[in-house]
Amino acid sequence: xxxxxxxxxxxxxxxxxxxxxxxxHRTGSLCRFVRVMAKNVEICIAVAAYCYYKYLHIISxxxxxxxxxxxxxxxxxxxxxxxxxxxxxxxSELLMEPGGEFENFTRMPLADFEYLLNIVSPMxxxxxxxxxxxxxxxxxxxxxxxxxxxxxxxxxxxxxxxVSSEIISRIVPEVCAALxxxxxxxxxxxxxxxxxxxxxxx
Numbered sequence: 762x763x764x765x766x767x768x769x770x771x772x773x774x775x776x777x778x779x780x781x782x783x784x785x786h787r788t789g790s791l792c793r794f795v796r797v798m799a800k801n802v803e804i805c806i807a808v809a810a811y812c813y814y815k816y817l818h819i820i821s822x823x824x825x826x827x828x829x830x831x832x833x834x835x836x837x838x839x840x841x842x843x844x845x846x847x848x849x850x851x852x853s854e855l856l857m858e859p860g861g862e863f864e865n866f867t868r869m870p871l872a873d874f875e876y877l878l879n880i881v882s883p884m885x886x887x888x889x890x891x892x893x894x895x896x897x898x899x900x901x902x903x904x905x906x907x908x909x910x911x912x913x914x915x916x917x918x919x920x921x922x923x924v925s926s927e928i929i930s931r932i933v934p935e936v937c938a939a940l941x942x943x944x945x946x947x948x949x950x951x952x953x954x955x956x957x958x959x960x961x962x963x
Contacts, residue, residue, distance in 0.1 A: 851922075852903060867903065868910035877940065878902055884939040896924065896932070904929060905936035 855863045856871065864870055878899055885902070887895035904922055907913065908929075915926040915933075924932075 852899060866910075867906040869906065874902070874906070877943075880943045881936065881939040884942065885936050896928070900924075901932050901936050905933050905940075908933050909937075 852863075855866055863874075867874055881902065882898040885898050889895050900922065904918055904924065907921070908915075908918060913921075915929045918924070918929050919926045922929075
């Protein structure tokens, strides 16, 4: 029951009693609000923690797999007649052309090409599989040298060698890494470059 001042009490005492009653009521309401909010926060934290650990459990126990897309073709028609003999014959015909056609093609003499082929062949050779023949080191080196000499796109080299652009994009970095590894002791760095690098590092 609401407290009310007694009749006959002084006016200032009655006002003070009403102010005290209002402040007491507001304090109680605030306490109830804080308790409700604290309870709601605890519930939200518990729900969030449950959802997080449930998500981790799902990720750890199952793998998201994309639906398998059936290939329309295994090899494009332009590459179907590509064989090891066909590609070797292409290079052989280029070698027999007069006027230095092979040197113009690879930007180096045949002797240098054979030298590079001998030292990088063990590093770039691939094994044949039951489904296809591996591209020979000679073709891999020729593709890479042609790319380095002309800067042709992989698509352009694809039409030239009848090797897919995807395979060429793997061949070129592999052969470049092999060449760098094989020739690292024969490369002479300009001493001014070394001095400049040392100065920059300091």
